[in-house]
Amino acid sequence: xxxxxxxxxxxxxxxxxxxxxxxxxxxxxxxxxxxxxxxxxxxxxxxxxxxxxxxxxxxxxxxxxxxxxxxxxxxxxxxxxxxxxxxxxxxxxxxxxxxxxxxxxxxxxxxxxxxxxxxxxxxxxxxxxxxxxxxxxxxxxxxxxxxxxxxxxxxxxxxxxxxxxxxxxxxxxxxxxxxxxxxxxxxxxxxxxxxxxxxxxxxxxxxxxxxxxxxxxxxxxxxxxxxxxxxxxxxxxxxxxxxxxxxxxxxxxxxxxxxxxxxxxxxxxxxxxxxxxxxxxxxxxxxxxxxxxxxxxxxxxxxxxxxxxxxxxxxxxxxxxxxxxxxxxxxxxxxxxxxxxxxxxxxxxxxxxxxxxxxxxxxxxxxxxxxxxxxxxxxxxxxxxxxxxxxxxxxxxxxxxxxxxxxxxxxxxxxxxxxxxxxxxxxxxxxxxxxxxxxxxxxxxxxxxxxxxxxxxxxxxxxxxxxxxxxxxxxxxxxxxxxxxxxxxxxxxxxxxxxxxxxxxxxxxxxxxxxxxxxxxxxxxxxxxxxxxxxxxxxxxxxxxxxxxxxxxxxxxxxxxxxxxxxxxxxxxxxxxxxxxxxxxxxxxxxxxxxxxxxxxxxxxxxxxxxxxxxxxxxxxxxxxxxxxxxxxxxxxxxxxxxxxxxxxxxxxxxxxxxxxxxxxxxxxxxxxxxxxxxxxxxxxxxxxxxxxxxxxxxxxxxxxxxxxxxxxxxxxxxxxxxxxxxxxxxxxxxxxxxxxxxxxxxxxxxxxxxxxxxxxxxxxxxxxxxxxxxxxxxxxxxxxxxxxxxxxxxxxxxxxxxxxxxxxxxxxxxxxxxxx
DNA sequence: GGAGGTGACGTACC
DNA sequence: ACCGGTACGTCACCTCC
Numbered sequence: 120x121x122x123x124x125x126x127x128x129x130x131x132x133x134x135x136x137x138x139x140x141x142x143x144x145x146x147x148x149x150x151x152x153x154x155x156x157x158x159x160x161x162x163x164x165x166x167x168x169x170x171x172x173x174x175x176x177x178x179x180x181x182x183x184x185x186x187x188x189x190x191x192x193x194x195x196x197x198x199x200x201x202x203x204x205x206x207x208x209x210x211x212x213x214x215x216x217x218x219x220x221x222x223x224x225x226x227x228x229x230x231x232x233x234x235x236x237x238x239x240x241x242x243x244x245x246x247x248x249x250x251x252x253x254x255x256x257x258x259x260x261x262x263x264x265x266x267x268x269x270x271x272x273x274x275x276x277x278x279x280x281x282x283x284x285x286x287x288x289x290x291x292x293x294x295x296x297x298x299x300x301x302x303x304x305x306x307x308x309x310x311x312x313x314x315x316x317x318x319x320x321x322x323x324x325x326x327x328x329x330x331x332x333x334x335x336x337x338x339x340x341x342x343x344x345x346x347x348x349x350x351x352x353x354x355x356x357x358x359x360x361x362x363x364x365x366x367x368x369x370x371x372x373x374x375x376x377x378x379x380x381x382x383x384x385x386x387x388x389x390x391x392x393x394x395x396x397x398x399x400x401x402x403x404x405x406x407x408x409x410x411x412x413x414x415x416x417x418x419x420x421x422x423x424x425x426x427x428x429x430x431x432x433x434x435x436x437x438x439x440x441x442x443x444x445x446x447x448x449x450x451x452x453x454x455x456x457x458x459x460x461x462x463x464x465x466x467x468x469x470x471x472x473x474x475x476x477x478x479x480x481x482x483x484x485x486x487x488x489x490x491x492x493x494x495x496x497x498x499x500x501x502x503x504x505x506x507x508x509x510x511x512x513x514x515x516x517x518x519x520x521x522x523x524x525x526x527x528x529x530x531x532x533x534x535x536x537x538x539x540x541x542x543x544x545x546x547x548x549x550x551x552x553x554x555x556x557x558x559x560x561x562x563x564x565x566x567x568x569x570x571x572x573x574x575x576x577x578x579x580x581x582x583x584x585x586x587x588x589x590x591x592x593x594x595x596x597x598x599x600x601x602x603x604x605x606x607x608x609x610x611x612x613x614x615x616x617x618x619x620x621x622x623x624x625x626x627x628x629x630x631x632x633x634x635x636x637x638x639x640x641x642x643x644x645x646x647x648x649x650x651x652x653x654x655x656x657x658x659x660x661x662x663x664x665x666x667x668x669x670x671x672x673x674x675x676x677x678x679x680x681x682x683x684x685x686x687x688x689x690x691x692x693x694x695x696x697x698x699x700x701x702x703x704x705x706x707x708x709x710x711x712x713x714x715x716x717x718x719x720x721x722x723x724x725x726x727x728x729x730x731x732x733x734x735x736x737x738x739x740x741x742x743x744x745x746x747x748x749x750x751x752x753x754x755x756x757x758x759x760x761x762x763x764x765x766x767x768x769x770x771x772x773x774x775x776x777x778x779x780x781x782x783x784x785x786x787x788x789x790x791x792x793x794x795x796x797x798x799x800x801x802x803x804x805x806x807x808x809x810x811x812x813x814x815x816x817x818x819x820x821x822x823x824x825x826x827x828x829x830x831x832x833x834x835x836x837x838x839x840x841x842x843x844x845x846x847x848x849x850x851x852x853x854x855x856x857x858x859x860x861x862x863x864x865x866x867x868x869x870x871x872x873x874x875x876x877x878x879x880x881x882x883x884x885x886x887x888x889x890x891x892x893x894x895x896x897x898x899x900x901x902x903x904x905x906x907x908x909x910x911x912x913x914x915x916x917x918x919x920x921x922x923x924x925x926x927x928x929x930x931x932x933x934x935x936x937x938x939x940x
Numbered sequence: 941g942g943a944g945g946t947g948a949c950g951t952a953c954c
Numbered sequence: 955a956c957c958g959g960t961a962c963g964t965c966a967c968c969t970c971c
Contacts, residue, residue, distance in 0.1 A: 415955060435956095519956045548955080559959030560954070581954085582958090658957090661954085665957025672957085680958070709960085710954045757963065765953050765961055780952060780962075787950060787964090837950070848948050848966050886965065907964085 123147040124264045127374050128425050129247045129511045134275045136192045138221050140250045143423040156290040158253040160221050162242035163538045164214040170235045194223040206538045208594035221246045240538050258505040264293040283404045306373035307491035310385045311483045313468045315865035318391040328487040329371050335480045336363050341473045358396045375425045377494045379448045382428040386419040432516040444786040452489040520662035521669050535622040540673040551670035557681035561688040563708035565753040565762035572717040575745040580631050581711035582664035587628045588738025593676035595621035607682040614678045630660050750804045754915040770804035782912045791832040792912040809920040833875045833899050854887045876903040
């Protein structure tokens with residue numbers, strides 16, 4: 120039969136010792152299809168140089184006889200082909216060794232103790248990745264497919280009758296067709312429990328949100344059967360709750376089952392409770408249970424349905440560019456949906472009134488609702504990532520950026536006739552991790568002061584554009600200087616690169632172009648999601664620089680990274696020189712950007728000057744105007760009187776602030792200090808002098824002394840980055856965490872700990888001895904908030920105007936004293 | 941027991 | 955372990971007198 124098809128979920132199974140790929144997706148009418156396909160299973164044996172044709176033929180005969188019993192099945196080498204390929208950019212002769220089962224390829228490869236074989240490659244990609252490379256059936260693209268309908272067929276052991284799909288097709292051919300929109304069926308879910316710890320408590324309710332569908336299933340019997348609460352469905356106990364949950368997933372037939380931190384909480388919790396009741400959870404389309412994979416983090420996979428944990432995707436794709444200080448569903452929703460969930464105060468479930476329960480239902484439903492809407496906010500990105508990286512959504516939503524970069528490389532290698540490099544072994548990783556750091560970016564030492572009329576230039580995708588332009592990679596690095604090679608001085612040594620384009624720099628060019636495309640789109644319509652997508656690709660481009668220096672990378676090449684930063688330092692310093700020579704004055708520079716004074720030059724002259732600079736830049740390197748600014752301030756470091764790097768504030772002509780590095784943007788400072796500093800910066804940058812700011816600071820100080828500051832203004836928030844017992848230095852936030860633990864407040868690694876510094880009866884020396892939690896009784900420590908929070912946040916700013924704020928305050932104190940005397 | 945240096949730690953910049 | 959290096963600042967801890 121013929122049909123359209125969009126692949127969504129990828130799985131595999133074995134039948135009679137062979138591998139089959141099972142792809143779940145939809146046709147254009149929305150019917151759920153399952154496509155079964157297979158592909159050649161093989162790996163590569165790269166031959167040593169100079170092995171003769173005759174010897175190769177002999178080898179082929181020998182290898183073709185390999186048979187073994189592995190993993191409880193008979194497996195053998197099916198055939199061997201001889202190919203001319205490239206490996207790390209160099210031509211090689213290689214044997215393509217076809218085996219029966221993908222999972223046995225390691226063992227087959229181990230059988231090849233043959234001296235003529237230099238390397239074995241291509242057996243560690245994962246079956247699904249291998250399949251997508253072979254058959255080019257890319258996730259979330261549209262295809263016109265042809266195949267044989269399996270209807271109670273005995274082929275594959277009757278798999279079609281066990282699958283909950285409309286049609287099951289054995290694939291014959293697939294042709295990519297014009298892209299159509301695709302609106303996936305999505306079911307968002309969220310559970311509420313009476314104990315935070317998995318396996319300890321019970322599930323109180325589960326909420327489900329889908330298209331025109333909202334539901335909260337609960338075993339709590341309260342009288343809320345009134346108008347507005349039709350979404351609540353009562354069940355007799357937790358077992359029935361779990362049964363209903365499974366039933367609704369079946370009924371709603373989602374392509375994506377979406378949670379927020381559901382890999383780490385909801386799914387493991389549901390599993391633990393099902394085990395407790397000795398129940399099965401047949402969520403998979405083949406009736407299978409969710410499969411948990413425990414690595415550095417647990418993942419949960421459901422057959423035929425893509426389980427997405429949105430938290431992970433948001434974390435890798437956007438967190439660096441987000442304003443929110445936490446990754447909580449609430450904060451993320453606020454940023455991307457302009458929406459917050461209603462506040463709900465958690466009480467022990469035994470102490471809740473009926474009204475409290477009703478609030479709880481609403482709260483639970485809202486979590487799923489936000490998750491549902493967030494999914495659609497990120498859907499274009501999830502889909503785009505899947506298609507560009509050619510990996511299923513399950514993977515791309517969980518992989519880190521380095522893995523994503525690697526996916527892009529792996530799926531584009533055959534255009535370069537390249538054999539994939541292997542993953543580093545455990546030992547190799549260990550060795551790589553001990554390497555010395557290489558020198559990074561150049562940061563200009565600023566001279567503290569308030570400046571007027573500034574411009575900022577910056578390089579677009581600076582490091583990636585250098586890698587692409589100068590061809591810096593593992594496959595292009597040379598052992599020694601060669602004719603027509605590029606020489607890069609990295610300080611203690613020189614490195615050489617081949618000038619003929621390597622596959623990694625070439626691919627990077629494509630990533631940069633994609634980034635450009637999205638940035639262009641962003642200029643046309645400025646909305647959160649276009650912005651996020653542009654950033655996501657910027658991240659992918661930037662990650663490809665970090666990738667080469669990352670110990671886990673297949674194409675690890677720290678020399679290329681060192682050369683990249685080395686060249687970047689040369690370029691930025693050269694531009695700084697040219698800017699200064701042209702009559703401007705450089706104030707600051709960090710990595711890829713330069714801030715300078717216009718002085719008597721006009722903006723038009725400056726844009727023309729930028730054009731001139733660009734003419735002389737090689738390859739795809741490009742300098743652009745970030746903007747013109749009315750004023751900017753740079754301050755000294757707390758210790759010493761030199762200018763602080765990575766700390767400045769600018770104001771544009773339309774009075775928009777751009778604050779970097781200051782306490783204002785640091786979440787581990789209290790709001791009082793942050794907001795005061797922010798206002799002070801605004802006043803100074805808008806007016807060009809410190810007068811108003813000084814008055815304002817004095818007001819705040821008075822308020823602090825008179826204890827008029829709200830508790831929420833003085834809370835300090837610090838993240839617990841590891842287990843409490845692992846800390847060598849017991850800092851205030853560790854004490855706060857310990858207190859929380861004593862008070863049975865659930866905390867975990869990664870939690871943001873909130874506390875304040877309180878006045879104590881006895882004189883305490885250490886800050887940590889004065890730590891109190893938000894709800895604890897006590898007065899704040901005036902001295903601490905004055906001297907350790909407020910003053911540090913404003914004194915360096917006032918110092919720019921030769922105002923010694925500490926002196927002013929102390930004099931005031933004396934004034935008060937003298938009045939008393 | 942206070943001064944001063946150092947290391948651990950968290951966070952931000954690009 | 956899950957992209958890199960650069961930089962600032964606080965607090966605890968250690969040494970020294």
